[in-house]
Amino acid sequence: MSDRKGPTTTHRSELVDLDAEQTFELDRRHVFHSWSAQAALAPMVITKAQGSHVWDGEGHRLLDFTSQLVFTNLGHQHPRVVSAVQEQAAHLCTVAPQHANAARSEAARLVASHTPEGLDKVFFTNGGADANEHAVRMARLHTGRPKVLSTYRSYHGGTQLAINLTGDPRRWPNDQAASGTVHFFGPYLYRSAFHATTQEEEGERALEHLAQVIALEGPGTIAAIVLESIPGTAGIMVPPPGYLSGVRELCDRHGILLVLDEVMAGFGRAGRWFACEHDAVVPDLLTFAKGVNSGYVPLGGVAISAEVAATFAERPYPGGLTYSGHPLACAAAVATIRTMEDDRVVEHAAALGEEVFAPGLEALRAEHEWIGDVRGTGAFWAVELVADRATREPLAPYVGTSPQLGAVVAACKRRGLLPLAAGNRIHLVPPLTTSATEVQEAIGILGEALGEAAATA
Known part of the structure; x- marks a missing residue:
């Protein structure tokens, strides 16, 4: 007859409860990141997320227009x-x-x-x-x-x-x-x-x-x-x-x-x-x-x-x-x-593209010389940034980044927008459940960030 004890009747939550500083310290000590030179990394800590927003380790709320790696199509923490x-x-x-x-x-x-x-x-x-x-x-x-x-x-x-x-x-x-x-x-x-x-x-x-x-x-x-x-x-x-x-x-x-x-x-x-x-x-x-x-x-x-x-x-x-x-x-x-x-999510994404993204980004392109091209459909858009519209010289190299692009991203984050930077482009790829008002807010923030970065370049 086995004398192994059965399950205990008490329960302790297994949720990991670290503050942002502890999370960052352990990450840098133990986590090996993708596509990165490890010594230069300083990853942003995400403490929580809801809908179209994430919160960083300093408590700032950011509109998530990355959908992380373009996958949170229903947004964060969808109850269903x-x-x-x-x-x-x-x-x-x-x-x-x-x-x-x-x-x-x-x-x-x-x-x-x-x-x-x-x-x-x-x-x-x-x-x-x-x-x-x-x-x-x-x-x-x-x-x-x-x-x-x-x-x-x-x-x-x-x-x-x-x-x-x-x-x-x-x-x-x-x-x-x-x-x-x-x-x-x-x-x-x-x-x-x-x-x-x-x-x-x-x-x-x-x-x-x-x-x-x-x-x-x-x-x-x-x-x-x-x-x-x-x-x-x-x-x-x-x-x-x-x-x-x-x-x-x-x-x-x-x-x-x-x-x-x-x-x-x-x-x-x-x-x-x-x-x-x-x-x-x-x-x-x-x-x-x-x-x-x-x-x-x-x-x-x-x-x-x-x-x-x-x-x-x-x-x-x-x-x-x-x-x-x-x-x-x-x-x-x-x-x-x-x-x-x-919830007709696909139809909503199509409407965001036709009614909000397309006209909003075209208006932005007319205002900012750094925007060479905008293209996309649904909730899937790219803003291609150039140093010179006539020559179409990219604002950042095909591989890597540039001070100008870094300034645009930083200015977006300060204003509450998390964009996806790729080469010389800003990709705007929010959850498909993002509202038209939130898309308009994000386009407005990107415009302000471009103006700030261009003025200081």
Whole structure:
């Protein structure tokens, strides 16, 4: 007979209760941060968050126009999502992925109910990088081909294959030239690689360029073209109408799979459930993460066409993850998607883009010489800053920052706005639930910050 004692009847809260100073000190002693030289770091402490706001370690409230890393689509501490995670934890915290569970089944159904028609199977991952890894693996196994094409201005994740798919400079230190990836230029009218002067010209010439890359690489060697439906981290460059459908046609012509990365642009961010809907394009594989459950618990996935899924009907798929379809993450996804449906969140994001962001940012561009371009859709916008409008010289380098950009960000924070700085751009990517009044407030703060920084430059 065991004499092990049963559970104690007393309960002590396991919530970590550190003040801002203790939090910062322990972070600098023990935490190794991403994409950073560790010695120079001084991370801002976040003590709490609610809706469209966060509070820093000094008690200042900031409008969060970063959505952290563009994932809190329903804002912070949404009661339906918090309750769903709590209820799921009380019922079934975790289960191995080989077993069916209700949270994963319903999450998969809800995802499939909004993906483009025919993408009815869902493979769950832990986030966007491994979603792209598995999409490429599926494409290579389905086609029997090795190469994958992706654009230079792109970001697809930090794992080994995903970082090689990535086009931006974070790839360079990790590029071992052994992942079978080939890069090409996507459309970007403001800094056109094709000397285009209109969106129509840019789209046509970008497609001609891609057709040449396919021909010179050998169509029979290419498994997939992987594209962000709207490149996010690289600059929120909405493709010209017809571009994605043109890529779809090139893929069909050569037996290449089209993989659309909707990790950032999906789940309402671009004013549609998925950004590819703007061009009515159906990919063979669609990757997602971030907004699927507002980032409350890590979750990503691949939505799979019937043709690709059939490849693995009798042939085992050689891949998996310990936490694939984790119940807590899937419960958060169920609550997020149902809330988006009930509260018409996608429609609200579209209206913010058309009625508030677009006119507000265009008016700002007319006032400030440092603004070279504004572009976006839904709650997904970039303000490109230049030192000279005529030459389009960036206000900060493609890799890194500059004193001028740093001054703009600092002035925003002093006025209560947390912006997302990327290269020479300010990205305005708030929760999709942000009000029109809050967007107007943020645009006003950015205008004041630009005026202050320019006056002291």
